[in-house]
Amino acid sequence: MSGDSVFPIDSSRRNERTEEFIRLFTRHEPRIFAYILTLLPSFPDAEDALQQTNLVMWRKFGEFQTGTDFMSWGRRIAHLEVLALRKRKQRTTTLFSDEFVEAVATENEAQSDALESRQRALAVCLAKLKPRDQHLVHLRYQPGATTQSVAQQVGRSADAVYKALNRIREALWGCIKRTLSVEAHA
Amino acid sequence: MTRDHDLHAELTDLMGALCERRLTPTQTKRLEELVIGNQAARTFYVEYMHIHAGLARLAAVDPGTELHARIESLLAATPAPQPRPKGAPVPPSAPSVEGSGHGNATPLAFLGAALSHISWISIAAVFAAVALTLWLRAPRAIERPAEPLVADAPLYVATLLRAPGCKWDTCQLPTEAGARLFPGRLRLAEGQALIEFDSGAHVLLKGPAVFELRSAMEARLLSGTVSVNVPEKARGFTVDTLSAKVIDLGTEFGLIAEPSGASEVHVLAGLVELESGSAGHASRAQVPAGQARRFESLAAATARDVPFDASLFPRDVLAALADEHEMARRGVTDHFDGDVLDPRVWRTVETVVAGAASVVQIDGHVELTNRGHLVTKDEFDPAICGTLRIRGRWIFQSEKDYMQILTRSDGEPDDLHGETRNGIECYLNTQLRYAGITERLDGRNAAGIGGAAFEVSPGDTVAFEVLDDGTNITFSVEKIGDDSPPLVIRGTSGLDFAHDYVVFHNRERIEAGAGWRELIPMLPPEYQTMISQLDDVTIEVLANPIPSDHGPH
Numbered sequence: 001m002s003g004d005s006v007f008p009i010d011s012s013r014r015n016e017r018t019e020e021f022i023r024l025f026t027r028h029e030p031r032i033f034a035y036i037l038t039l040l041p042s043f044p045d046a047e048d049a050l051q052q053t054n055l056v057m058w059r060k061f062g063e064f065q066t067g068t069d070f071m072s073w074g075r076r077i078a079h080l081e082v083l084a085l086r087k088r089k090q091r092t093t094t095l096f097s098d099e100f101v102e103a104v105a106t107e108n109e110a111q112s113d114a115l116e117s118r119q120r121a122l123a124v125c126l127a128k129l130k131p132r133d134q135h136l137v138h139l140r141y142q143p144g145a146t147t148q149s150v151a152q153q154v155g156r157s158a159d160a161v162y163k164a165l166n167r168i169r170e171a172l173w174g175c176i177k178r179t180l181s182v183e184a185h186a
Numbered sequence: 187m188t189r190d191h192d193l194h195a196e197l198t199d200l201m202g203a204l205c206e207r208r209l210t211p212t213q214t215k216r217l218e219e220l221v222i223g224n225q226a227a228r229t230f231y232v233e234y235m236h237i238h239a240g241l242a243r244l245a246a247v248d249p250g251t252e253l254h255a256r257i258e259s260l261l262a263a264t265p266a267p268q269p270r271p272k273g274a275p276v277p278p279s280a281p282s283v284e285g286s287g288h289g290n291a292t293p294l295a296f297l298g299a300a301l302s303h304i305s306w307i308s309i310a311a312v313f314a315a316v317a318l319t320l321w322l323r324a325p326r327a328i329e330r331p332a333e334p335l336v337a338d339a340p341l342y343v344a345t346l347l348r349a350p351g352c353k354w355d356t357c358q359l360p361t362e363a364g365a366r367l368f369p370g371r372l373r374l375a376e377g378q379a380l381i382e383f384d385s386g387a388h389v390l391l392k393g394p395a396v397f398e399l400r401s402a403m404e405a406r407l408l409s410g411t412v413s414v415n416v417p418e419k420a421r422g423f424t425v426d427t428l429s430a431k432v433i434d435l436g437t438e439f440g441l442i443a444e445p446s447g448a449s450e451v452h453v454l455a456g457l458v459e460l461e462s463g464s465a466g467h468a469s470r471a472q473v474p475a476g477q478a479r480r481f482e483s484l485a486a487a488t489a490r491d492v493p494f495d496a497s498l499f500p501r502d503v504l505a506a507l508a509d510e511h512e513m514a515r516r517g518v519t520d521h522f523d524g525d526v527l528d529p530r531v532w533r534t535v536e537t538v539v540a541g542a543a544s545v546v547q548i549d550g551h552v553e554l555t556n557r558g559h560l561v562t563k564d565e566f567d568p569a570i571c572g573t574l575r576i577r578g579r580w581i582f583q584s585e586k587d588y589m590q591i592l593t594r595s596d597g598e599p600d601d602l603h604g605e606t607r608n609g610i611e612c613y614l615n616t617q618l619r620y621a622g623i624t625e626r627l628d629g630r631n632a633a634g635i636g637g638a639a640f641e642v643s644p645g646d647t648v649a650f651e652v653l654d655d656g657t658n659i660t661f662s663v664e665k666i667g668d669d670s671p672p673l674v675i676r677g678t679s680g681l682d683f684a685h686d687y688v689v690f691h692n693r694e695r696i697e698a699g700a701g702w703r704e705l706i707p708m709l710p711p712e713y714q715t716m717i718s719q720l721d722d723v724t725i726e727v728l729a730n731p732i733p734s735d736h737g738p739h
Binding site for chain 2: 030033034037038041042043044046051096097099100103104107108111115118119122123126137140141143144145146147149162165166169170172173176
């Protein structure tokens with residue numbers, strides 16, 4: 001099956017639908033990734049599930065009703081892909097319990113509306129980090145990077161890098177909270 | 187308040203450990219308890235993981251570009267800020283980030299204010315548009331390599347054996363031959379690179395290609411062409427692309443990943459198992475040697491037969507390089523019997539500026555004249571092979587001659603005197619009555635790394651031994667038929683060169699050495715030609731590290 005058979009409709013309609021998919025996907029994909037990562041807190045697993053989610057969304061986009069909630073639709077697909085991946089990986093990977101996953105999925109839905117503003121605040125707060133801390137974040141979040149590999153690159157101990165990254169994420173969390181609070185009262 | 191504070195501190199620790207893959211089973215259980223049983227903990231967990239995800243997305247959009255540059259480029263790419271609705275004031279000063287100093291200290295201080303004007307939607311759209319482009323053009327370009335949740339993964343998974351003439355795009359892994367590789371991505375712009383996974387699988391990557399090492403048993407081809415050779419001990423070695431997964435059942439295969447997401451597997455020998463399709467729609471098939479399958483697109487669950495074409499894959503090169511590597515492991519033993527040097531083992535270099543250089547095999551030994559170079563055909567990189575041991579006998583014939591043995595060398599005579607350009611050199615100088623180790627770097631003695639007096643004269647036979655593990659060098663000499671004790675010199679050098687030949691040579695013809703020109707009138711004619719003999723050479727790779735006590739033989 002190729003991508004051309006996704007929409008069994010005339011080509012102009014297909015192009016229109018493709019554009020619509022790209023527009024919606026563009027807007028929501030980072031949020032779907034964030035959702036998946038809360039359920040599968042390991043980047044490779046989360047990326048695998050995201051990839052599968054994207055493929056299913058693309059294939060099933062013909063069933064999506066324009067005007068309904070794309071994020072909610074995408075989250076449902078992502079949830080199923082997360083469960084499928086958990087089933088596949090059960091024997092090889094340490095995973096949280098089903099109860100944990102369900103509790104976090106529900107909490108995600110509750111926080112869904114706030115996610116966009118939180119991501120905006122993250123960009124604002126990132127820009128405020130010291131250059132040294134920005135560099136550390138840059139190194140740590142490169143594909144494949146680990147605490148150890150970053151420690152080697154910056155010539156510090158793995159423990160020192162570990163503590164610094166935790167301090168930075170904690171600082172970002174606090175900054176985001178304050179930023180949103182200021183905005184809410186503005 | 188205190189209880190809230192304690193909970194927050196505990197959660198912060200747990201989340202930090204989770205994100206850095208240091209979460210112990212006990213901590214996992216505790217985090218579960220908190221998140222399931224406590225609403226505040228649940229909220230914090232989700233908020234914290236959203237930050238983790240946001241940072242990863244930021245880095246994944248364009249790996250290799252510094253974060254601040256990326257934010258700047260995003261600002262540049264973002265449409266002009268829309269005027270804020272009347273009555274919606276900009277916060278007078280955005281909050282600072284605790285623990286990170288004041289925003290003013292950063293070159294990006296202005297961004298805080300600038301970003302507060304910009305809709306996150308537009309920023310997210312730029313991120314996501316780039317991400318989507320990457321996803322569509324180079325499937326899985328934003329993916330990360332495998333890593334277990336609990337931090338017990340080995341740091342290294344493979345070694346870059348060879349990369350002659352390779353050009354690399356920005357990538358996160360070292361690209362020097364001999365480099366150990368941890369999980370991550372290689373971006374080969376041009377050339378062919380041979381990678382040996384710690385499982386024993388060999389992969390020859392043909393540029394342009396993007397290849398991700400995930401573990402000693404797993405890799406991902408994002409784009410380009412690879413040939414894969416898997417010995418029995420690495421059975422199960424897996425390479426996947428966006429559209430297919432190839433599980434090796436002890437064989438050799440070629441794989442192509444196209445930017446469109448299509449991929450092709452050609453089975454060169456043995457049998458492979460193919461997996462394709464998404465969760466719930468996966469299909470599996472076994473493909474024997476001489477057959478090929480093609481997966482058309484991202485969504486393809488089934489493959490179609492295509493004509494098998496072994497010429498698409500640089501299989502011969504893979505085999506040759508693997509053989510060469512194996513030869514290096516086997517080593518060299520040569521008593522120089524017969525009249526000609528073994529061309530499979532040695533090459534000679536006689537292009538020494540000082541002139542009249544030669545290397546010949548004669549009367550059961552090698553005769554080195556006027557700095558003629560005897561160079562191994564194979565490379566012996568101690569960083570790859572393990573500790574290298576070079577042993578043999580050297581018979582001095584001339585006054586003021588030197589014995590010079592190099593490892594990690596290019597084997598190229600360089601300056602007026604014909605000294606070797608690069609390598610680690612162990613030498614014995616009859617003129618100075620001194621033995622030592624020196625680093626040769628770009629045609630000069632970069633640094634002496636050990637030495638001691640050692641008396642030697644024409645007619646003396648010296649047994650020598652050089653041990654090099656890539657860092658530690660031990661050089662031993664002992665005169666045969668003499669009661670004087672052996673000399674052992676130890677030094678360290680981390681120099682790593684493009685080539686790793688073993689080289690033997692003596693001194694150049696004195697009359698052409700510029701530095702010695704004024705001495706020539708004072709020297710008897712027989713001093714002007716340097717001849718040494720070399721015999722019973724062995725070069726081997728030791729399974730064990732350098733032993734602490736040993737003599738040359």
